[in-house]
Amino acid sequence: MSHFSYRDGVLHAENLPLNALAKQFGSPLYVYSKAALTANFSAYADACKKAGRTENGDNGGALICYSVKSNSNLAVLNVLGKLGSGFDIVSGGELLRVIAAGGDPRKVIFSGVGKGRDEMRLALQHDILCFNVESIPEVHRLNEVAGEAGKRARISLRVNPNVDAKTHPYISTGLKENKFGVAYEDALACYRDAAALPNIEVVGIDCHIGSQLLDDAPLLEALDKVIELIDQLESEGIAIHHLDIGGGIGITYDDEQPVPVGDYLGRLFARVEAWRKEKYAGRAIKVMFEPGRSIVGNAGVLLTEVQYLKHGETKNFAVVDAAMNDLMRPALYEAWHGVQVVQQRQDAARTYDVVGPVCESGDWLAHSRELAIEPGDLLALMSAGAYGMTMASNYNTRGRAAEVLVDGDKAHLIRKRENPADLFALESIAG
Ligand code: LLP
DSSP: OOOOEETTEEEETEEEEEHHHHHHHSSSSEEHHHHHHHHHHHHHHHHHHHHTTTTTTTTTOOOEEEEGGEEEEEEHHHHHHHTTTTEEEEEEEEEEHHHHHTTTTGGGGETTTTOOHHHHHHHHHOOOEEEEOOHHHHHHHHHHHHHHHHEEEEEEEEEEEOOOEEESSGGBOSSSSSSEEEEEEGHHHHHHHHHHTEEEEEEEOOOOOOOOBSSSHHHHHHHHHHHHHHHHHHHHHOOOOEOOOOOOOOOSSSOOOOHHHHHHHHHHHHHHHHHHHHHHHTTOOOEOOOOOOOHGGGGGGEEEEEEEEOOOOOEEEEESSSOOTOOHHHHHOOOOEEEEHHHHHOOOOOEEEEESSSSSSSSSEEEEEEEOOOTOOOOEEESSSSSSGGOOOOOOGGOOOOEEETTTTTEEEOOOOOOOHHHTOOOOOOO
């Protein structure tokens, strides 16, 4: 069920008409639905429950660590934290966000290939659940930093299972040629090395093979490879207490049909259970996930107002007040986002390229869309909840959009619009 739907010809977020929100909060505006967020998280939580994997169950339970990079607004993190979510972070800044949002640092895992010493220190200080270490030099640095802090760092090694996620090359991360994780063939040696370090405690294994996957077959293939590695590690006396399969499940932008989360988790848990019972006499092994897009992607839209219509010989342009700095995905990946009029008109539609005011030909949001619009009308760029605001920039000294969270018939302003003065507040004139 979509939480963005038409009522009397006007697109609503839950019970609120989007044109009223634009009037109140201005444009461009990111609008999120709390009910959609909740439903998307529940798809994961319910599948865990169905498989008997409650948070601290005898089987090791499950932990869903929402991937903060997909949408890091404090209100979004707060909603998910209250639902029991953990968090997958990639910077010290994201950790501070989680804490500011009331999230539990003991449910935080720290991914990323380039963790700095300060970030490690901060994470140790907050006693995060686990560092997802991506290289041997990183594990040595972490050992040092933990030693200085008088702590032991819990780690899992991110292994690169060399599985083709069959997604856009920019968001495919599990192949040999990607910069992420340690090569599958090197993983055993890396684990031996890590296990011998005094301030490191090996607790898990993880992988993440890519994003916007429609099929779960590559994920299950990666799972099989991870399981194989756990068996080898166990035979060398290195015990693994959790396996983290990453995020990656896709969403519908256009007509894609991603595997339902419940089906994927059902198949994954069935494999894990059969193996765990056979090989480990039912010893506890926690299963973790790092979903981002499938939680928040379809829970948000970007509202934008049509400024000008330019009707040309070969093309018509709808120049809107949002741009590539607000939603970078089309310019960066040629990503397709649905464009819906907020208020439906009876007039004849024309074909438009929807473009922003930024001085780049790459500044487009949608190509060749049939739209019946006039200047001043509002458009909604659909499925913009994930990697929308978090990838926004201030290019062309454009303040980033405001953000609103809708909860039934209430709208909460969860981030104010940036003013130009905010953008140069940290700058000064030399001399
Ligand atoms: N875990 C790790 C280690 C990741 O690198 C990512 C995403 C996730 C989890 C969450 O993946 P998801 O469930 O959202 O697929 N900016 C791109 C997507 C980049 C994904 C980066 N990593 C886009 O707009 O499509």
